[in-house]
Amino acid sequence: MRPLRGRDFSWLILFYKHLTPPESLFWYIIMRLTFGVGSEAK
Structure with missing residues (x-):
């Protein structure tokens, strides 16, 4: 996975x-799933 810039x-x-x-954990999981699928697809 390509490291993203801080900004x-x-x-x-x-x-x-x-x-x-609870909300931050929910969105953390969503972001992880989104970037996880995207990085593996490439």
């Missing part, structure tokens, strides 16, 4: 600060 996740970090732990 690519800057908006995501700001978004995470407004989430409760």
